[in-house]
Amino acid sequence: MEAHAKTTMIHFISRASVKVQDNFYTVEYGEDRQVPDNVDINAERKALIDDCNSQVDQQVEEIIKTFLK
Numbered sequence: 235m236e237a238h239a240k241t242t243m244i245h246f247i248s249r250a251s252v253k254v255q256d257n258f259y260t261v262e263y264g265e266d267r268q269v270p271d272n273v274d275i276n277a278e279r280k281a282l283i284d285d286c287n288s289q290v291d292q293q294v295e296e297i298i299k300t301f302l303k
Contacts, residue, residue, distance in 0.1 A: 241275055243268050248286040252294050254301045261293040 247264035263286050269278055 240271075241269055244275075244279055244282055246279075246282045246286050248283070248290040250290050250294055252297060254298060257301070259294075259297045259301075261290055261297070263289040263293070 243266055245264070245266045247262060249260065249262040251258055251260040253259075265282060265286055267278065267282055269275060
């Protein structure tokens with residue numbers, strides 16, 4: 235079966251939990267991106283996933299720095 239729909243928007247949510255001492259912290263970041271015509275959709279997906287994961291990593295680092303002083 236051949237798909238005839240065109241992807242016009244991509245969405246991704248990244249989430250992570252970290253335990254610091256006796257507490258658990260969960261952070262989440264999500265983003266929607268509109269996809270223009272004639273782009274490499276796989277490259278756009280990878281960029282979106284990398285950007286969302288980076289945001290979550292930064293938030294986790296901030297939590298660790300804050301609570302492990």
